[in-house]
Amino acid sequence: MAGAEGGVEADNTNAIITRIEHKSRKIETLLKQYKPVEALKTALEGTYAILVGDERCKTAHWLVVHRAIMAIKDVDGMLSSLDPEYHDILMKYLYRGLATGDRPTCDHFLRIHEKLTEKAGLGCILRYLTDTVNIV
């Protein structure tokens, strides 16, 4: 199975990496235009399609999302304009950030975590804890 489909999988991975690179450029542009919320939305969009890829894709995508989250200054403003459908995926990335142990990342992510929990409820955390399929 691995032999025959290895080529297809590699193609798929490359396609995903290309998409992430494209996303990254778009986010940089939005950040230059002082649109951090738009940038975060772009970062979170279509995440589930990217998570089907391998570890390399996930790491590449994490770096993009991390960049976008770190650029958020007004947390309340961001949460009020973010669609509820993105709450679950944002929570997953917040936990990934908290797991890095990097001081500035953790400080910032913990602040967002508190606000997001207030807004999205404990169910959102539960869905992070129990999801064994879409690991970010």
Place this chain on the structure above:
Amino acid sequence: MAVTAVHQFAQCITCHAWSPDQSMVAFCPNNNEVHIYKLVEDKWEKVYVLQKHDQVISGIDWSRRSNRIVTASHDRNSYVWNLEGSEWVPTLVILRLNRAALCVQWSPKENKFAVGSGAKTVCICYYEQENNWWVSKLIRKRHDSSVTSVSWHPDNILLATTSTDGKCRVFSTFIKGVDAKDSKKGTSSDSKFGEMIVQLDLSSSWTFGVKWSPSGNTLAYVGHNSMIYFVDDVGPSPLAQNVVLRDLPLRDVLFVSERKVIGVGFDCNPMVFAADERGIWSFVRSLGEQKALSSGSRYGSQFSEAFGKFYGQSKHGVSNDAVEASRTRGIAHENCINCIMPLGDRGTLIRRFSTSGLDGRIVVWDLENEQDLLE
């Protein structure tokens, strides 16, 4: 208020069931006994104690027409209890399990009952007249993990199960000699025993509390990821919907009508879900909303303290507010609710129901006082 009565019967209740006329309630106080209480002159009195199991009883069901009680226990056995004179006489049912029995339910015709188990199997038990014996027939190799809940379709053939492997499945339990071939030819009576009709793979986490709607057209079950699932047209092409919960996950559900469901669980307050005229399911409200909104701190104290440590801030700490909130986690229950039972005449519309949970209470609810929830 929707709560009409709160009874503190024990420290903890694993499951409960009502007698056919609802004058008696049977429950397991988290040990190997079943206690039966009867309402005598406005007071609940303990009238029977059923002792036969060796370990915690995980399921009780009291049949409406035949007045028989079936129990399932972690000791891997079931008993069918018959009231003879003034005594409940047990009959052992050998389930042939090597793990705990977790849940049990009588079929609608009461000629069979289903037991879900930790041995990744479901036992369908039926009575064999000639041997005077309950026989257990197993559905094997279909579940990848423990079977947490079973529910009978009104046709007495189809059985839905939920499991800790995250799936919900529907099986045919047609048993020759017990179930008559339906002359009208429902699709269900064509299938052989143990045949899987459908497997629903909607949840990535444990699933619990499966129930059929009164007509058998819709299936509802819950996931431990704080989601509830509704499935219409169960069969080759099912229509599935999910509703994301804001709060803690549910453990059990009950259809009060074809288009309305009550869910209970770790949130301690029953939640109401309803389908609109297009058939889209959504969360309506929690039956304990008033309290939940008035308390300043939104989480119970165990959460507040944990969150306080997590965020390193004093405002979540052990203030009086938080302690107050912990005492009123739910309006009637103080801990996880794990069982919900209908009350009143068997019909398509249920107005009253009872819940029991880890706080040892049985609470009776009536939707009659909740104007906005009545159709």
